Amino acid sequence: MPHIDPHLQPIETQMRQLRQRIHAHPELGYEEYVTSDLVAERLLQWGYEVHRGIAETAVIGTLKKGTGTRVLGLRADMDALPILEKTGLPYASQVPGKMHACGHDGHTTMLLAAAKVLAQDTPFDGTLRLIFQPAEEGLAGARRMIQEGVLEQFPCDALFAMHNMPGYPAGTLGFRPGAFMASADQVKVTVHGHGGHGAMPHQCVDPVVVCASIIMALQTIVSRNVSPQDMSVITVGAITAGKASNVIPDSADMLISVRALNDTVRERLEAQIKHLIHAQADAFGASAEVHYSADYPVLVNDPAMTEFATQVALDWLGADQVLTDIAPFNGSEDFAWFLRERPGCYLIIGNGEGEKSCMIHDPRYDFNDDILMRGAGYWIKLTQAYLASRT
Numbered sequence: 001m002p003h004i005d006p007h008l009q010p011i012e013t014q015m016r017q018l019r020q021r022i023h024a025h026p027e028l029g030y031e032e033y034v035t036s037d038l039v040a041e042r043l044l045q046w047g048y049e050v051h052r053g054i055a056e057t058a059v060i061g062t063l064k065k066g067t068g069t070r071v072l073g074l075r076a077d078m079d080a081l082p083i084l085e086k087t088g089l090p091y092a093s094q095v096p097g098k099m100h101a102c103g104h105d106g107h108t109t110m111l112l113a114a115a116k117v118l119a120q121d122t123p124f125d126g127t128l129r130l131i132f133q134p135a136e137e138g139l140a141g142a143r144r145m146i147q148e149g150v151l152e153q154f155p156c157d158a159l160f161a162m163h164n165m166p167g168y169p170a171g172t173l174g175f176r177p178g179a180f181m182a183s184a185d186q187v188k189v190t191v192h193g194h195g196g197h198g199a200m201p202h203q204c205v206d207p208v209v210v211c212a213s214i215i216m217a218l219q220t221i222v223s224r225n226v227s228p229q230d231m232s233v234i235t236v237g238a239i240t241a242g243k244a245s246n247v248i249p250d251s252a253d254m255l256i257s258v259r260a261l262n263d264t265v266r267e268r269l270e271a272q273i274k275h276l277i278h279a280q281a282d283a284f285g286a287s288a289e290v291h292y293s294a295d296y297p298v299l300v301n302d303p304a305m306t307e308f309a310t311q312v313a314l315d316w317l318g319a320d321q322v323l324t325d326i327a328p329f330n331g332s333e334d335f336a337w338f339l340r341e342r343p344g345c346y347l348i349i350g351n352g353e354g355e356k357s358c359m360i361h362d363p364r365y366d367f368n369d370d371i372l373m374r375g376a377g378y379w380i381k382l383t384q385a386y387l388a389s390r391t
């Protein structure tokens with residue numbers, strides 16, 4: 001791959017091995033003990049001030065050069081997923097049921113590779129803050145770090161993070177100003193009816209029929225209550241009720257996933273889902289308990305920071321390697337919380353096409369080591385541009 005930083009070239013093999021080592025030893029959210037030890041050891045070795053203890057396993061590395069007062073924060077996630085790996089690779093997960101299926105092994109390695117070169121070979125003027133975060137997958141490690149005061153203890157003027165994306169050409173960098181990743185909320189619903197004999201439904205209130213009606217009614221929210229211009233998704237991913245064909249159960253449970261790309265739509269979805277579930281249940285003489293949990297917020301890239309980050313990529317790689325206005329994703333990402341606190345940008349790096357296009361969270365997915373140096377190189381360029389001497 002062209003445009004490799006000359007200081008990264010000699011450590012490429014070492015970094016591929018490191019990535020594969022992390023891959024073979026995946027750890028789930030808030031349990032990244034071995035991974036965070038490895039990260040902290042390296043950072044200390046390269047002269048970073050290292051802080052631990054936030055959000056269980058987070059590692060913060062700080063390096064100051066020159067007299068600049070600006071502070072740049074770069075974040076990588078470290079956690080794996082509860083998936084049984086099916087890649088058959090020689091460095092496949094050694095822990096059955098756990099797998100780096102989202103490429104966080106690669107994100108951690110890219111930031112470490114950049115950390116080494118930035119400490120040893122690259123001038124900059126200001127403070128570089130490296131944030132190695134636990135528990136991105138569903139457990140909101142970013143929110144916990146913020147709640148535990150990471151940004152007060154370790155202030156940053158701007159924050160950036162990068163995620164690999166299968167299906168895009170290997171090493172291509174992709175940017176989008178504004179809303180980029182969807183919010184993800186979860187709703188737990190219990191419909192209480194009145195159970196009884198399956199042959200005498202008139203003496204019961206059947207919660208299964210109430211759920212069926214709720215599920216169909218929910219489909220009208222996206223089509224009738226939200227503008228066709230706005231993205232929204234309501235998915236009933238789980239429904240559980242009853243055990244026998246001739247028994248009407250007392251209650252039925254549903255789990256619903258809700259996605260949107262802006263807060264107005266998100267609020268509208270929440271209000272309408274609650275209203276509709278209660279109204280439907282009421283119409284049948286049943287009742288419903290609705291637990292609406294607002295999980296990951298919409299990820300919004302700061303326009304000015306995104307323009308800056310895009311320009312750094314364009315100056316380095318040229319227009320054919322940079323996508324300046326990619327479409328938003330319906331997936332979600334907990335870096336959204338960091339971007340609610342500080343301006344910054346979340347960008348993607350193409351993981352490759354063809355055999356490298358297997359989607360993240362698939363048991364056959366693997367991070368593409370060919371893009372390690374591109375990602376690391378970008379962090380170096382971004383750091384030099386953001387922490388440029390202002391004299």
Ligand SMILES: [Zn+2]
Pocket residue numbers: 101102137360361
């Ligand atoms: Zn993921």
Ligand SMILES: [Zn+2]
Pocket residue numbers: 102103104136163
């Ligand atoms: Zn991920």
